[in-house]
Amino acid sequence: MSVVALLKQFIVAGIGTEIGKTIASAVLVEALQADYWKPVQSGALEDSDTETVRRLISNHKSRFHLEAYRLTQPLSPHAAAEIDGVTIELEKLVLPQTDNALVVELAGGLMVPLNDEDLNIDLVQRLDLPVVLVSRNYLGSINHTLLSVEACRSRNIPLLGILFNGPTVPASERVILNYTGLPCIGRIGQENKIDRETVQRYADLLRLQTM
Template sequence: MHPAYPAFPKRYFVTGIGTDVGKTIAAAVLTEALQADYWKPVQAGNLEFTDTHTVQSLLSNSRSVFHPEAYRLQMPASPHTAAAAENRELRLEEIVLPETRNHLIVEGAGGVMVPLNNRELVLDLIQKLQLEVVLVSRNYLGSINHTLMTVEVLRSRNISIAGILFNGAPTPSSEKLILNYTQLSAFPRLLEEFNFDKAMVVRYAQTFQEYFKNHA
């Protein structure tokens, strides 16, 4: 029998400063740490092994529930392009937060300015769902600019940012500048690992559990 549901469940939208910065691994660690539910609203491409399947394969707890995507699109492309290839259009009103009393981790597609259709962006979805953002940042040439711009865009919509999750090899000077400029807190970092498996996710999840305990 599972323990009681959390009195104040955390609801995070995991987004990144761009594509391939590690959102899915970050989402898996957060989901394991909180034994949260997981939801990927829009999956574009890789339908045989989706991001939901990836997270599911990395978790060890038995509490997490995996909610079905609102949209499953064949083409590995921007959601508006993938939908158009199927003569479909994503409708924001059809992307409804799943009902759960548990913590919930929601994983976005790409960055906040990725178009869902010809009028609306991932940013609009975050605002509609009214979730707090975990921003995944990874160091590369231009990543400071991309991180600061993402923070500015989120703040322009009055979207709450829980903190920045740095993924990859540490770059202290860049990270210090980002944190000082934004005045955001940093989640525990994820390092460049040879292989992320269940054991690795559990190890990181323990660190995140300590973080949440100290930042309740």
């Protein structure tokens, strides 16, 4: 069975910042012709992640749902919210209503704080959706990936698999997949330019990939 056929509504989480969650989300949105929602946007309001994904997809089925919080500063959500004089409340982060597949992209890694009490991983639990974990190969990425997997498993959060983004390092990927027992959802290589054609190419590969 195709990997895509197994995906319906899920959360895209990264092992840290600048991992490539938004590009991975765009590929998944295009592959599934899914809707997209980023609950919290910190900074870059004129060129938000929602607008980036919208710009990168080609299909006409996907809908883009408004962020619950649009924060002006490119900081951790809790810090950006404090500057803007607001408090992020988990109760206000409600999944948009849709009959379509849905890709939900977190703001930062799983342990990023949203307020003085709640982390992203608390939001994941509240939304009650499985996770696609985006990993990027760099020195320390094995540790960060395994810690992210352990954090999810310690809270009984289901993991659909790992999507690798950026330069391929087979030795690192092999250790991660062997140790976690998770499937590889796909791989997005190091690209000099990311545009609609690039996203479409990876979306097509994802549709063809089998478990």
